[in-house]
Amino acid sequence: MARLLLMTSHIVQALLLVLCAAIMNAAYSLPMKLNKKWQWEHSWFAFSILGVAVVPTVIAVFTVPGLWSTYAEVSAGTLARMVLFGASWGVSLVFFGLALTRLGLAITFAVCLGTSAAVGALTPLIAQHPDQIMTRQGGLIFLGVLAIIVGVALCGLAGKHRETALQQGSATERHGFWLGYLLAFVSGILGSMLNLGLAYGGSIQRAAQQHGASLAMMSNAVWLPCLYAGFLPGAIYCYILMRKRDNVGALHLPGTWYYWLVGASMGFLWYGSIILYSISTVKLGDLGTAIGWPLFLAAIVVASTVFGVATGEWARTGTRPIRTMVLGVGFLVLAIAILSYAGRTQS
Numbered sequence: 457m458a459r460l461l462l463m464t465s466h467i468v469q470a471l472l473l474v475l476c477a478a479i480m481n482a483a484y485s486l487p488m489k490l491n492k493k494w495q496w497e498h499s500w501f502a503f504s505i506l507g508v509a510v511v512p513t514v515i516a517v518f519t520v521p522g523l524w525s526t527y528a529e530v531s532a533g534t535l536a537r538m539v540l541f542g543a544s545w546g547v548s549l550v551f552f553g554l555a556l557t558r559l560g561l562a563i564t565f566a567v568c569l570g571t572s573a574a575v576g577a578l579t580p581l582i583a584q585h586p587d588q589i590m591t592r593q594g595g596l597i598f599l600g601v602l603a604i605i606v607g608v609a610l611c612g613l614a615g616k617h618r619e620t621a622l623q624q625g626s627a628t629e630r631h632g633f634w635l636g637y638l639l640a641f642v643s644g645i646l647g648s649m650l651n652l653g654l655a656y657g658g659s660i661q662r663a664a665q666q667h668g669a670s671l672a673m674m675s676n677a678v679w680l681p682c683l684y685a686g687f688l689p690g691a692i693y694c695y696i697l698m699r700k701r702d703n704v705g706a707l708h709l710p711g712t713w714y715y716w717l718v719g720a721s722m723g724f725l726w727y728g729s730i731i732l733y734s735i736s737t738v739k740l741g742d743l744g745t746a747i748g749w750p751l752f753l754a755a756i757v758v759a760s761t762v763f764g765v766a767t768g769e770w771a772r773t774g775t776r777p778i779r780t781m782v783l784g785v786g787f788l789v790l791a792i793a794i795l796s797y798a799g800r801t802q803s
Contacts (some may be wrong), residue, residue, distance in 0.1 A: 493712055502719030
């Protein structure tokens with residue numbers, strides 16, 4: 457009984473951490489709206505450098521004693537995998553930002569993160585815990601992923617209904633919608649690579665622990681090599697885009713100095729959510745990355761939908777799009793419940 461109560465307590469704590477992380481993650485792109493004098497590429501350039509590279513480095517230095525010597529104790533193969541996972545995720549971040557300008561907050565998060573949840577949950581399960589696939593716990597994870605896929609499809613349909621209502625079937629806008637949907641979908645597949653970095657970074661976590669890092673903060677050592685590779689695609693793409701559009705000088709416009717602080721604040725929200733997610737996977741046990749990732753991303757979709765409604769993305773679209781979106785979010789909530797139960801189920 458005591459063991460069951462302890463397990464339940466850890467699950468509840470993990471769920472609360474996931475909820476807080478999801479709210480922070482769903483809100484991290486909102487500060488960009490303050491950068492009125494910048495285009496998308498300027499804000500994303502600042503976020504890529506400050507939010508994805510600088511802010512996580514500062515946090516890791518303060519939370520992982522002997523951070524840099526930690527990596528000397530890890531094999532080159534492990535670090536190479538972290539770089540590969542991070543670079544793939546960095547490309548997904550660019551695609552996500554481009555989709556955001558075409559689809560809006562709610563649809564982009566739903567399609568991208570729902571896809572990422574499915575891929576990110578199944579890959580660690582199949583690759584690292586194949587013995588769990590045919591168990592009750594494995595079946596529940598597959599069922600939760602299926603609910604996510606249905607939810608993502610409904611959210612995409614809701615977005616199409618919304619686009620039709622707003623644009624009255626314009627051929628140009630339909631092309632923009634489907635391009636954005638494709639970008640979000642591919643972003644979701646590549647975005648799951650960040651979770652694989654955590655799933656395969658156990659040796660880095662152990663080295664960080666040996667250097668004095670706590671269980672809560674040891675994952676910061678794992679994220680850093682991923683993020684160093686991940687910030688480059690966004691920074692390079694945005695700089696090329698600024699050169700192409702001949703607006704690099706906008707980075708230094710008078711009265712825009714605090715825009716860089718906005719980029720840093722986006723990083724604090726985003727990376728803070730990653731830290732909370734990392735802690736939740738520890739509390740979820742051996743299958744933490746298989747269960748925690750879809751939980752985290754599905755919760756972000758729910759939170760981003762609320763933010764999307766609050767910021768007027770669904771205004772003047774009628775009831776059909778929002779009803780479909782609510783149904784899709786309902787399936788994602790169902791997925792959260794299924795995967796939460798999976799975390800408590802022993803095979």
